[in-house]
Amino acid sequence: MTTSDSVVVDVDGMRMRYGSIDVLHGVAFQVHRGEVLALLGPNGAGKTTTIEILEGFRMRSAGRVAVLGADPAHGTEQWRARVGIVLQSWRDHGNWRVRELLRHLGSLYACYSTDRVRRPRDPDELARAVGLTEHADRKIRTLSGGQRRRLDVAIGIVGRPELLFLDEPTAGLDPEARRVFHDLVHQLSAQDETTILLTTHDLNEAEKLASRIVILNGGRIAADGTAAELARRIAGEDEVRWTRDGRHFVQSTTESTKFVRELFGEYGEAVAELEVRRASLEDTYLALVHKAEAEVA
Numbered sequence: 001m002t003t004s005d006s007v008v009v010d011v012d013g014m015r016m017r018y019g020s021i022d023v024l025h026g027v028a029f030q031v032h033r034g035e036v037l038a039l040l041g042p043n044g045a046g047k048t049t050t051i052e053i054l055e056g057f058r059m060r061s062a063g064r065v066a067v068l069g070a071d072p073a074h075g076t077e078q079w080r081a082r083v084g085i086v087l088q089s090w091r092d093h094g095n096w097r098v099r100e101l102l103r104h105l106g107s108l109y110a111c112y113s114t115d116r117v118r119r120p121r122d123p124d125e126l127a128r129a130v131g132l133t134e135h136a137d138r139k140i141r142t143l144s145g146g147q148r149r150r151l152d153v154a155i156g157i158v159g160r161p162e163l164l165f166l167d168e169p170t171a172g173l174d175p176e177a178r179r180v181f182h183d184l185v186h187q188l189s190a191q192d193e194t195t196i197l198l199t200t201h202d203l204n205e206a207e208k209l210a211s212r213i214v215i216l217n218g219g220r221i222a223a224d225g226t227a228a229e230l231a232r233r234i235a236g237e238d239e240v241r242w243t244r245d246g247r248h249f250v251q252s253t254t255e256s257t258k259f260v261r262e263l264f265g266e267y268g269e270a271v272a273e274l275e276v277r278r279a280s281l282e283d284t285y286l287a288l289v290h291k292a293e294a295e296v297a
């Protein structure tokens with residue numbers, strides 16, 4: 001596989017203007033095959049606009065965009081069959097039953113099946129993957145909000161997409177459904193090499209799922225890297241806590257490993273209840289967004 005083969009999304013100099021207002025200012029990033037990329041940013045940062053341009057639902061004002069090797073503004077049906085989209089929520093077809101709808105939507109992908117990529121997925125396998133097996137015979141209008149969200153995800157992957165867009169996929173899901181969804185994302189990227197681009201406001205989720213994180217702020221990319229790389233850029237301080245002879249101690253340091261080694265060197269077994277709290281993605285995210293805002297102001 002060449003490097004260019006492995007680039008699934010390639011964006012350069014992307015601009016978007018609504019009327020006289022610019023909301024994306026020269027956005028550039030790439031997503032590689034099998035990567036899970038989380039697009040983060042405050043409300044109004046331009047995440048949905050970016051995703052909608054990549055999905056081919058919105059025409060950009062300027063810039064180069066290639067998705068699976070094609071310009072999404074001119075994507076063919078064949079191109080669309082390789083892309084999965086999970087929109088905000090599936091509200092139509094209330095009288096259809098879950099299995100029935102999955103089978104019907106899946107049948108639209110059958111003509112795009114190849115030896116390498118079998119399409120569609122089996123409806124029962126899909127229902128199991130999203131935790132809807134016991135609801136497979138229910139009418140969609142009788143499902144709860146969270147059950148519908150699971151169905152949205154099943155619909156997004158029924159055609160076994162090579163690239164999957166997920167816009168706030170876990171909004172409204174309970175912790176159990178969230179866990180099922182996280183396992184599914186890991187499985188899709190690790191076993192099927194599905195490339196996934198998701199937006200979320202849940203930073204724990206981004207840290208858990210994403211191999212890379214892009215932070216958009218005010219229509220500009222404020223950061224692009226792994227959670228660990230972003231944390232290093234901010235060089236936040238870790239907090240080390242421990243007890244010794246019944247007394248509690250707390251120390252902030254940028255070099256917690258070295259500090260702990262020296263602490264044990266000096267006090268050995270007298271050190272107890274040691275805890276190191278590293279800067280979380282939330283700390284890093286807030287610092288990066290504030291820094292980007294200060295630079296624009």
Ligand SMILES: Nc1ncnc2c1ncn2[C@@H]1O[C@H](COP(=O)(O)OP(=O)(O)OP(=O)(O)O)[C@@H](O)[C@H]1O
Pocket residue numbers: 018023041042043044045046047048049050
């Ligand atoms: N159809 C439209 N016409 C005019 N302005 C729009 C339109 N759609 C979005 N905008 C503006 O573009 C900017 C980016 O919006 P977008 O929905 O992409 O942000 P977002 O990062 O997805 O936000 P959120 O986290 O709130 O979903 C916002 O200032 C928004 O008001």
